[in-house]
Amino acid sequence: MICPKCELEFIDSVAVCPDCGEKLVSKEEFEGNLVHPSDWVVVYTTSENYEAEMFKANLLGAGIDSLILGQKDRNYPAVGDLAVIKLLVKKDDTENALEIINDINSRKDINNEE
Ligand SMILES: [Zn+2]
Structure with missing residues (x-):
């Protein structure tokens, strides 16, 4: 799981970023959204x-x-x-x-x- 804001990776059991409170997304989802x-x-x-x-x-x-x-x-x-x-x-x-x-x-x- 990855925080789309901080771009930090977390273990699967974490659902929300401890740093910014953003909802974590899966790696696939994150990379899919990475298409700038x-x-x-x-x-x-x-x-x-x-x-x-x-x-x-x-x-x-x-x-x-x-x-x-x-x-x-x-x-x-x-x-x-x-x-x-x-x-x-x-x-x-x-x-x-x-x-x-x-x-x-x-x-x-x-x-x-x-
Ligand atoms: Zn974050």
Whole structure:
């Protein structure tokens, strides 16, 4: 369990942060809420979910955490309606992630030409 305010971890039997009184959340929940747009960079957009999943798997294989966001809500200013699925990585991983994505894409192009 983690306090979302203090970002401190507690044992499971603790329900409320002893420091600030904030309700503790599970680690998964905390990490899910940790997606601050400023920490994450969109490295790829696609309309195909399988493609996003494929890149995510490849990035994970290289030790890079990534997130897939399916932006379908209308409140979000969409850049091109078709590219609704976004692949995000942490800022620090941007360069490596782009390299991997470009590598996969260039191999794909070669295959298509044959
Ligand atoms: Zn706290």
